[in-house]
Amino acid sequence: MTALLAVRDLVKTFGTGDTETRVLRHLNLELQAGEMAALLGPSGSGKSTLLTILGTLMQPTSGSHTMLGVDLVAAGDRALTTFRNLHIGFVFQFHNLLPDFTALENVIFPTAVREGRETANARARGRELLVRMGLADRVDFPSANLSGGQKQRVAVARALMNRPELVLADEPTGNLDRASALQVMELIGEINREEGTTFLISTHDEKIAAFCRRQIVVGDGVVTG
Amino acid sequence: MLYALKIATRYLTASKAQTALLVLGVAVGVFIFIFMSALIGGLAQFILSRTVGDIAHVTIQAEAADPALLLPADGVLLVTQKSNLRAAELRNTDGFLPLIAALPGVRAISPQINGSGFLTRGAQAVQISINGIEPGLESAIINLDGYLVAGSARLAAGSVLLGQTLADDMDLRLGQTVRMTSTTGIDTVLTVTGLYQIGSGGPDRRTAYISLGTARTLFAMPQGVTRIEIKLDDINTADAMALRIAALTGLDAKSWTDGAEQLMQALSAQAQTGYFLKTFALITIVIGVASALLLSTYRRRPEIGIMRAMGAGRGFVVFVFVTQGALVGLLGGLSGAALGYLALLPFPSRDAFRAGTLPIDITQGSYGLAILLTVIGAILASILPARSAARVDPVTAIGQ
Numbered sequence: 001m002t003a004l005l006a007v008r009d010l011v012k013t014f015g016t017g018d019t020e021t022r023v024l025r026h027l028n029l030e031l032q033a034g035e036m037a038a039l040l041g042p043s044g045s046g047k048s049t050l051l052t053i054l055g056t057l058m059q060p061t062s063g064s065h066t067m068l069g070v071d072l073v074a075a076g077d078r079a080l081t082t083f084r085n086l087h088i089g090f091v092f093q094f095h096n097l098l099p100d101f102t103a104l105e106n107v108i109f110p111t112a113v114r115e116g117r118e119t120a121n122a123r124a125r126g127r128e129l130l131v132r133m134g135l136a137d138r139v140d141f142p143s144a145n146l147s148g149g150q151k152q153r154v155a156v157a158r159a160l161m162n163r164p165e166l167v168l169a170d171e172p173t174g175n176l177d178r179a180s181a182l183q184v185m186e187l188i189g190e191i192n193r194e195e196g197t198t199f200l201i202s203t204h205d206e207k208i209a210a211f212c213r214r215q216i217v218v219g220d221g222v223v224t225g
Numbered sequence: 226m227l228y229a230l231k232i233a234t235r236y237l238t239a240s241k242a243q244t245a246l247l248v249l250g251v252a253v254g255v256f257i258f259i260f261m262s263a264l265i266g267g268l269a270q271f272i273l274s275r276t277v278g279d280i281a282h283v284t285i286q287a288e289a290a291d292p293a294l295l296l297p298a299d300g301v302l303l304v305t306q307k308s309n310l311r312a313a314e315l316r317n318t319d320g321f322l323p324l325i326a327a328l329p330g331v332r333a334i335s336p337q338i339n340g341s342g343f344l345t346r347g348a349q350a351v352q353i354s355i356n357g358i359e360p361g362l363e364s365a366i367i368n369l370d371g372y373l374v375a376g377s378a379r380l381a382a383g384s385v386l387l388g389q390t391l392a393d394d395m396d397l398r399l400g401q402t403v404r405m406t407s408t409t410g411i412d413t414v415l416t417v418t419g420l421y422q423i424g425s426g427g428p429d430r431r432t433a434y435i436s437l438g439t440a441r442t443l444f445a446m447p448q449g450v451t452r453i454e455i456k457l458d459d460i461n462t463a464d465a466m467a468l469r470i471a472a473l474t475g476l477d478a479k480s481w482t483d484g485a486e487q488l489m490q491a492l493s494a495q496a497q498t499g500y501f502l503k504t505f506a507l508i509t510i511v512i513g514v515a516s517a518l519l520l521s522t523y524r525r526r527p528e529i530g531i532m533r534a535m536g537a538g539r540g541f542v543v544f545v546f547v548t549q550g551a552l553v554g555l556l557g558g559l560s561g562a563a564l565g566y567l568a569l570l571p572f573p574s575r576d577a578f579r580a581g582t583l584p585i586d587i588t589q590g591s592y593g594l595a596i597l598l599t600v601i602g603a604i605l606a607s608i609l610p611a612r613s614a615a616r617v618d619p620v621t622a623i624g625q
Contacts, residue, residue, distance in 0.1 A: 057534060
């Protein structure tokens, strides 16, 4: 496997002076293409901050961050937006779908926003992903009317829409019942195996972490294991 | 940016009641704008038609020549007075009348011989103003046909049109004869063929209309005229047209606005009032749209965060919210314009203004301008909320 992304000496602080809080302390991490890794650690250990930086939604205070050979610390907002759209997918704990859109419209959003319109190809790809997620009968359902598990599967499909190299999932099953959680994780595992998409999944749940071949433990702002 | 348009439309249709209220608010603003435009425009039209509607918009008059200087003889001063018995004469009008008539915006042109004189009947004598006009052009400047109360407005040799009040003063009836004497001392007997009532004391009591041919005899003017009166399609172009005619012909052309400064000031003040009211209506629209979109931006912060995380640029977010503003402006503008037009329909047309009615001119509603300004105003109003939306931090917003 080759390194998909690497962070070196990553530091992230919030606030200044007396209120300064250092969340990441010279953290180093490398992810290989095709990996499926769990990000473990107690609350406040810096997992979410790390995911946010890896997702280019936040810049580190210092350190380096490269992915696919691109220096993402030096990149501007426009370049990061494009990079994020093409190469990174997100799955959030609370699905975060657009409530006024259907399941299919949510899934194809990343492609449509890049191309400026909803193309037939995008619709076909979105439909295919929803079928794969077991939501063939929910394609044109308003997303607000879906169950929690269905919404999370739509969110996974959306994350995969642009065939990103990396999917970052922050507690993707944290808001689901056990059956739905296992179903979502099985789908993620299947996609990882079949398409080689790299997954980094932040979780507190050991059973969810067990789906991943690698466990990365973060504690006090550094990788401890 | 078709996709941004789709999202903007979806956001608007997702909250139908809220959008309907917003559009209604904008429509009311546009309605006020249109109503005020029609009212102010109609009022100005009404005032103009009542004050200067029956006068020439541009008048060409010959400049009175100063008397010839008489050389003083030894010890004697010779003086000659300027005559007011006879107006100065415009000669060779045949050359420039077609030129003026062909100018775009000229509705009618009326060469005239004007002067003073007396009407006598039996022991009665009344001093009058005599207007000699071309037969067929009786209503070119003042609408004599419209003011006619008896007989015909058509002039012929030997006929005269008199004001009803003058006829009453002299106990004259249609078909009776009267003697007219000009200030040159020439007199003729004329038959009263028409009586008019303008509703204004001076013209009704002191003016007589005769044919140009009769006037030539009375004022001993076998050729030329004393004045040329010109009516324009648009009274507001009179100043420019007077300058153009003066440049074209070398004659002294004067606009009706010369000497009407007070009226012009009053109309200008009225127009200014209208501008203020319309500006306030636009400001209301802008504030309404801006506040509604700011609320929408705040409510949709998590969604904006998601869009940004999924790769939507700041420009895309700005476009979504500006498009919403433009759509609200367009819908509100169209609805307000339609409402305004429907509300103005029952009012009498500009040609049918009567005392006691509200002089609203439906043709001066400025519908296109109202829609255009509303859309522009709504777009401007949406820029602040749109920029605020584009600055949303995805991390914070998603965490909400």
